[in-house]
Amino acid sequence: MTGIYIHVPFCAKKCPYCAFFSEQYGRKTVDNYVKAVIRNLQLYQVNDTVDTIYFGGGTPSLLTAGQISDILEACSKYLHLYQPEITFEFNPTGKRNTYLHDIHSAGVNRLSIGTQSFSDSQLKLLGRTHSVNDGIRTVETAFQVGFNNISCDLMLALPEQSELILHETLETLVKLPITHVSAYLLQIEEGTPFSQNQDLLARCLDDDQSADRYLQTVHFLEDAGIHQYEVSSFAKKGFESRHNLKYWKCVDYLGIGAGAHSCYMGKRFYVPEDVSQFCDGEHQTEIILSENPYDREERIMLGLRTVEGVPAELVKSQKIPLFQKAGYLRIGENGNISLTAEGFAVSNAVISAMI
Numbered sequence: 524m525t526g527i528y529i530h531v532p533f534c535a536k537k538c539p540y541c542a543f544f545s546e547q548y549g550r551k552t553v554d555n556y557v558k559a560v561i562r563n564l565q566l567y568q569v570n571d572t573v574d575t576i577y578f579g580g581g582t583p584s585l586l587t588a589g590q591i592s593d594i595l596e597a598c599s600k601y602l603h604l605y606q607p608e609i610t611f612e613f614n615p616t617g618k619r620n621t622y623l624h625d626i627h628s629a630g631v632n633r634l635s636i637g638t639q640s641f642s643d644s645q646l647k648l649l650g651r652t653h654s655v656n657d658g659i660r661t662v663e664t665a666f667q668v669g670f671n672n673i674s675c676d677l678m679l680a681l682p683e684q685s686e687l688i689l690h691e692t693l694e695t696l697v698k699l700p701i702t703h704v705s706a707y708l709l710q711i712e713e714g715t716p717f718s719q720n721q722d723l724l725a726r727c728l729d730d731d732q733s734a735d736r737y738l739q740t741v742h743f744l745e746d747a748g749i750h751q752y753e754v755s756s757f758a759k760k761g762f763e764s765r766h767n768l769k770y771w772k773c774v775d776y777l778g779i780g781a782g783a784h785s786c787y788m789g790k791r792f793y794v795p796e797d798v799s800q801f802c803d804g805e806h807q808t809e810i811i812l813s814e815n816p817y818d819r820e821e822r823i824m825l826g827l828r829t830v831e832g833v834p835a836e837l838v839k840s841q842k843i844p845l846f847q848k849a850g851y852l853r854i855g856e857n858g859n860i861s862l863t864a865e866g867f868a869v870s871n872a873v874i875s876a877m878i
């Protein structure tokens with residue numbers, strides 16, 4: 524079954540650490556953008572059944588609830604939907620009750636809320652425009668209007684993020700009615716205001732401290748019944764993201780929108796990061812990255828991001844015993860190789876050494 528990703532590359536304000544492609548919001552541009560999304564949904568003529576739809580960004584909540592409803596109606600009209608998981612990334616600022624109610628009524632059944640931290644000083648340092656209270660109220664309101672599948676984003680290894688600060692954030696998080704957590708280590712991306720802020724760089728955590736915060740998060744969430752299933756993803760049983768699992772399990776997904784990536788019908792491709800071109804073109808432009816996706820190397824790289832891992836015979840690396848002895852790898856009863864939490868903390872190095 525195929526997944527559909529709809530990219531919404533607009534933000535009200537650029538966060539100083541963010542290197543993702545996004546543009547300043549403009550009402551007329553967004554109107555044209557929504558029309559182009561709907562046009563492409565029709566033109567692709569997806570034959571396979573679709574069981575996940577994901578609105579990502581950028582900031583999808585800059586679209587009106589009516590526009591979300593129009594896109595979802597087009598999905599019903601042009602796609603073969605089967606009990607779709609419909610995820611929507613939502614930033615905890617501004618509109619809440621009515622908006623959340625309306626997108627829930629339109630069919631969105633999973634929210635991914637960009638809470639990032641439950642420390643006001645850390646949110647300020649990140650340049651986020653919401654407070655801890657905004658984050659808490661957004662999750663509670665979402666739950667009250669009927670969302671029973673809510674994910675929160677957390678950023679780890681923030682400058683000056685002590686064990687205590689992170690502990691308080693995690694304690695607040697697990698008291699909320701959530702089912703899923705996505706926890707990412709802060710990356711300082713070249714060209715962002717963060718990368719030029721010497722004062723801030725001096726306060727960043729080193730690799731050992733970052734790994735400690737990561738492992739602290741893994742163990743805390745595990746104790747709270749929120750189990751790790753991927754290097755950055757944690758869920759209560761049965762609430763793993765069906766859409767994101769497609770990326771790691773090498774299942775087709777089609778991305779629509781400027782900057783969207785796809786692995787669809789035997790091709791890996793992306794759409795240029797150009798909103799005008801996307802809006803004005805009849806069909807979105809596809810820049811091919813690979814016509815042989817999901818080869819052995821890619822299946823190892825993606826599969827080892829998951830707790831399920833990959834079959835040992837696929838990896839065939841002489842380094843396996845070494846990493847197993849170091850506590851980074853395990854071999855399950857089913858013959859799969861997977862990384863331990865300690866292995867996930869250094870996953871880039873371990874995975875590249877094995878392929």
Ligand code: SF4
Nearest residue numbers: 534537538541580581
């Ligand atoms: S982090 Fe999210 S809200 Fe902030 S600029 Fe990047 S895409 Fe926009």
